[in-house]
Amino acid sequence: MNKRGFASDNFSGVLPEVMAAINEANNGHVMAYGGDHYTESAINKFKQLFGENIDVYFAFNGTGANVIALSSLTQSYNSIICPATAHIQVDECGAPDKFTSCKVIPIDTPDGKLTPELIKPQLHGFGFEHHSQPKVISITQCTELGTVYTPKEIKAICDLAHENNMYVHMDGARLANAVVSLDIDVKEITSNAGIDVLSFGGTKNGMMLGEAVIFFNPELSKNTKYIRKQSMQLCSKMRYIGAQFDAMLTNNLWLKTAKHANAMVKLLKTEVEKIPQIKITQKVESNGIWALVPKNKIEKLQEEYFFWIWDEHAGEVRWLCSFDTSKEDILGFVEVLKKELA
Numbered sequence: 001m002n003k004r005g006f007a008s009d010n011f012s013g014v015l016p017e018v019m020a021a022i023n024e025a026n027n028g029h030v031m032a033y034g035g036d037h038y039t040e041s042a043i044n045k046f047k048q049l050f051g052e053n054i055d056v057y058f059a060f061n062g063t064g065a066n067v068i069a070l071s072s073l074t075q076s077y078n079s080i081i082c083p084a085t086a087h088i089q090v091d092e093c094g095a096p097d098k099f100t101s102c103k104v105i106p107i108d109t110p111d112g113k114l115t116p117e118l119i120k121p122q123l124h125g126f127g128f129e130h131h132s133q134p135k136v137i138s139i140t141q142c143t144e145l146g147t148v149y150t151p152k153e154i155k156a157i158c159d160l161a162h163e164n165n166m167y168v169h170m171d172g173a174r175l176a177n178a179v180v181s182l183d184i185d186v187k188e189i190t191s192n193a194g195i196d197v198l199s200f201g202g203t204k205n206g207m208m209l210g211e212a213v214i215f216f217n218p219e220l221s222k223n224t225k226y227i228r229k230q231s232m233q234l235c236s237k238m239r240y241i242g243a244q245f246d247a248m249l250t251n252n253l254w255l256k257t258a259k260h261a262n263a264m265v266k267l268l269k270t271e272v273e274k275i276p277q278i279k280i281t282q283k284v285e286s287n288g289i290w291a292l293v294p295k296n297k298i299e300k301l302q303e304e305y306f307f308w309i310w311d312e313h314a315g316e317v318r319w320l321c322s323f324d325t326s327k328e329d330i331l332g333f334v335e336v337l338k339k340e341l342a
Helices: 016-025 037-050 062-073 095-100 116-122 151-163 175-182 224-230 239-248 253-272 295-304 327-341
Strands: 055-059 078-083 103-107 133-140 167-172 197-200 211-215 288-292 308-311 316-320
Touching: 016 239, 037 055, 037 211, 037 239, 055 062, 055 224, 055 239, 062 095, 062 133, 062 167, 062 197, 062 211, 062 224, 078 095, 078 116, 095 103, 103 116, 116 151, 133 151, 151 167, 167 175, 175 253, 211 224, 239 253, 253 288, 253 316, 253 327, 295 327
Parallel strands: 078 103, 078 133, 133 167, 167 197
Antiparallel strands: 055 211, 197 211, 288 316, 308 316
């Protein structure tokens, strides 16, 4: 039996509803490359969620979705501003740099969130041919530290970007967890706040594979179909991605799964706060906890419930919950923590 753990929501399996949708789609012949009714139905559901005036492009994975989004917004002489902890900076092996040929400018933040004050020092050199031209601000919701931007915070960033003829991209790999955390309509932290392009996550929320790139201004996606093909993200049997998103967007399944994951983290937070040797380092606002634990105990703890080390020098670790994390998983892990840290 595979051991349970708290390393990543990528470690979980596939939602039963999603697996059933894949199985149902696995019948007969349909048009390839998105010309099928499963993909059409999923796109229609996205339009019900965000409004009719959007363009939707499916991709295999999150890195691919981010590359498609950023490539659609930039020229090679542009620069992309992001938090130093952003996935596009830390975890995508330079793919955005390679495919866009843009300079990526990381900004240190205390909590994974950009602010206008942090961004403004980078907004210079416009029109000066010796400088890369700032064009995109990329933010992550939820952030790579588990924190969540409010609508007001996002709007402030978008307003600043648009005042400077720039765009805002949102990496929404865990967007569902942010929507549940804030208890608001998804449009309030995306289109209504001024986001130009969204990478809408599927894999971390219970899909087998698949992400969506959503353009709130179709003028920005005129060349995206070519960019997706060049980026090797055009799925020939796209019905299997379309069917998954169709299932996720039916009866708010995508929010129900996130609500469960967030609830499990709240339970874990309540329990680990009772253990004096553990210090939580970030606000717990989504489906993850960042915490300091005694460094000499980490390896033993990982043997029982695997998780990733975030900062090996400080002894900071990350614990993530997913749609299939159970109360028994939480309480079992807490017992191990108590035992090993006693």
